[in-house]
């Protein structure tokens with residue numbers, strides 16, 4: 001298999017990341033994110049590419065990639081869907097939603113659907129507790145106030161290859 005490569009445009013983007021910070025180490029996170037968006041996962045060859053491009057030790061890059069849950073060193077399904085079952089969401093339907101997802105998608109012991117289209121994980125607080133329960137897709141698209149019906153609609157959209165529309169966090173009137 002061919003070694004992963006960044007395009008010229010991506011290399012320019014990575015250099016632009018580096019210019020924003022006092023050290024190249026600081027550009028690791030956006031570069032890892034760019035690499036994950038391009039390659040789908042941060043396998044050892046991709047981590048090596050990131051390390052070489054930034055001129056940093058492999059261990060440093062790997063350490064960052066394995067510390068944060070938003071980075072995927074191994075992808076188990078086409079779409080990663082994280083359901084928050086933390087404090088507030090857990091009390092407001094998140095745990096029931098997790099069970100519903102397990103059943104409707106017939107997830108295996110790794111929470112992957114039989115066709116490997118969906119990979120689910122439980123998430124810690126995603127910072128939108130007043131819209132519980134919430135879920136997050138691919139670490140970049142949040143869905144709020146998720147009911148089983150809304151979950152089914154999201155799954156149908158993902159199955160069709162589309163991310164749900166961006167939603168702002170709904171602002172609640174304090175009154």
Ligand code: FES
Nearest residue numbers: 084089126128129
């Ligand atoms: S507990 Fe789910 S967003 Fe905070």
